Amino acid sequence: MAKVVRFHELGGPEVLRIEDIDVGEPGPGEVRLRVQAIGLNRAEALFRAGHYLEAAKLPARLGYEAAGIVDAIGPDVADLAVGDAVAVVPAFSLNAYGMYGDVVLAPAHAVVRTPDRVTPVEAAAVWMQYLTAYGALVDIAGLGSGDFVIIPAASSSVGLAAIQIARMVGATAIATTRSGRKADALREAGAQHVIATERDDLAAEVKKITGGAGARVVFDPVAGPFVETLAEACAPGGVFFIYGLLSMRPTPFPTLAALGKGLALRGYTLFEIVSDPDRFARGRAFVLDGLAKGALKPIIARTFPLEQIVEAHRYMEAGEQFGKIVVTVEG
Numbered sequence: 001m002a003k004v005v006r007f008h009e010l011g012g013p014e015v016l017r018i019e020d021i022d023v024g025e026p027g028p029g030e031v032r033l034r035v036q037a038i039g040l041n042r043a044e045a046l047f048r049a050g051h052y053l054e055a056a057k058l059p060a061r062l063g064y065e066a067a068g069i070v071d072a073i074g075p076d077v078a079d080l081a082v083g084d085a086v087a088v089v090p091a092f093s094l095n096a097y098g099m100y101g102d103v104v105l106a107p108a109h110a111v112v113r114t115p116d117r118v119t120p121v122e123a124a125a126v127w128m129q130y131l132t133a134y135g136a137l138v139d140i141a142g143l144g145s146g147d148f149v150i151i152p153a154a155s156s157s158v159g160l161a162a163i164q165i166a167r168m169v170g171a172t173a174i175a176t177t178r179s180g181r182k183a184d185a186l187r188e189a190g191a192q193h194v195i196a197t198e199r200d201d202l203a204a205e206v207k208k209i210t211g212g213a214g215a216r217v218v219f220d221p222v223a224g225p226f227v228e229t230l231a232e233a234c235a236p237g238g239v240f241f242i243y244g245l246l247s248m249r250p251t252p253f254p255t256l257a258a259l260g261k262g263l264a265l266r267g268y269t270l271f272e273i274v275s276d277p278d279r280f281a282r283g284r285a286f287v288l289d290g291l292a293k294g295a296l297k298p299i300i301a302r303t304f305p306l307e308q309i310v311e312a313h314r315y316m317e318a319g320e321q322f323g324k325i326v327v328t329v330e331g
Contacts, residue, residue, distance in 0.1 A: 026074030061098025
């Protein structure tokens with residue numbers, strides 16, 4: 001029997017339960033993994049609470065990312081083998097699969113071999129953050145040398161990934177954070193500029209940094225009223241991504257800035273990339289290349305054992321972490 005995390009009702013972290021379940025043999029196009037580490041994502045907290053893009057079918061499993069060892073393969077799986085060290089990419093519905101457990105089934109198309117010298121904890125922290133940032137910044141916006149990108153909530157795992165990717169392609173990362181407490185850490189993580197939004201005038205600071213031009217790209221997981229201020233800091237013809245709703249407040253459309261500057265404001269999720277095989281393949285290649293070069297390296301905020309999954313979710317929802325939260329699983 002496997003130890004699997006499920007919830008039987010919507011709510012806070014306290015609804016999570018570790019249960020003994022027979023996960024069975026992998027079916028066509030599936031593999032079974034002995035899990036070593038699990039990456040936590042805010043999307044999972046939204047799913048658990050009933051605020052996500054899809055509604056949970058109870059009792060529900062949870063978890064988009066895991067790293068481990070393949071211990072069985074199903075029919076029609078040709079490019080993976082028992083014993084492979086792998087990581088799982090968020091490329092499936094949480095109502096179909098869940099990675100919170102010591103043994104799990106995963107769709108083979110969402111499983112990637114882990115490069116040498118990448119630990120299980122690091123491997124569990126790779127794919128959500130780097131593919132999310134890559135898809136918006138590189139695949140869609142074509143971020144490159146000479147560009148400026150504003151990265152709100154930059155101390156999150158995806159924010160830190162965006163900083164690293166901006167540096168990797170030659171762009172300038174402007175990180176924002178509420179207070180100045182994390183400013184030094186953000187600079188150490190690669191941000192060329194840090195703006196504390198509770199203290200600084202963001203639009204004025206961005207204009208100084210960019211020589212009055214504004215930033216061509218905004219990559220925002222917060223949404224809410226601050227969208228209007230971020231729009232003021234955009235360059236004409238800028239691209240403004242909203243990929244999350246940390247604010248949980250109504251988000252106004254910045255009509256004057258959008259009209260005056262010809263801004264493109266768009267919603268975005270990782271699934272835009274992973275649902276397209278060609279774009280998914282290019283994204284995997286980009287991330288693996290960055291890992292091999294050392295340009296991309298996950299920053300781990302804290303680890304918890306699987307038995308403390310409730311505490312891990314509480315820590316995630318407190319929002320004070322710098323980097324990725326990872327849950328470890330004893331083999």
